[in-house]
Amino acid sequence: AVTSRLETLRPPGRALLAAAAVLGRRFPVAVAQDIAGLDDPSLGDQLRAGLSAQLVRPDDEPGWYQFHHPLMAEALLTQLTPDARAATARAAADLVEARFPGLPGYWCQLVASLRLQAGDTTAAGRLFGEAGRRALAAGAVNSAVELLERAGELLATHTDPGERASVLESMLTAMTEAGQVDRALAAAATIDE
Helix, strand or coil: HHHHHHHCCCCHHHHHHHHHHCCCCEEEEHHHHHHHHCCCCHHHHHHHHHHHHHCCCCCCCCCCECCCCCCHHHHHHCCHHHHHHHHHHHHHHHCCCCCHCCCCCCCHHHHHHHHCCCCCCHHHHHHHHHHHHHHHHCCCHHHHHHHHHHHHHHHHCCCHHHHHHHHHHHHHHHHCCCHHHHHHHCCCCCCCC
């Protein structure tokens, strides 16, 4: 069904939605526009076509859209070759980093996911670690545990043991604050490595 709806779009519309799918179920239109290389009039035309095809709809947050269903984004991603998906994710990550210096808020985790899609596990691990530390500082301890565990996994083979130890230390703090003391004690042995 998604494929037949996509066939109603012109190539710029498909490029816009492919860029959007790499960004996730919800996506900032301006970032997807830049990735797809569309000017403002073309963007308006392609968004209207996507709306008419019932592929996307406006999100509650101004400047953002979302796919009608999460499977639509997944279906779009399956139409990209692995190399095209990695290249699009890399371009998106570079663009977001340039547009939002320091990657405040949501942008840090988004770029971490994009770097992971692009195959840069070290950069993804560093960014997930930073997002986890920020979540811990904000009191979102369960989110912090999840993000820091992911960072630890991605940095497991990283050559800088100090960086990995820093992530693990933050993860232990997050686990303790989340009441996961047994898990923290079990993970503490990893720091000795």
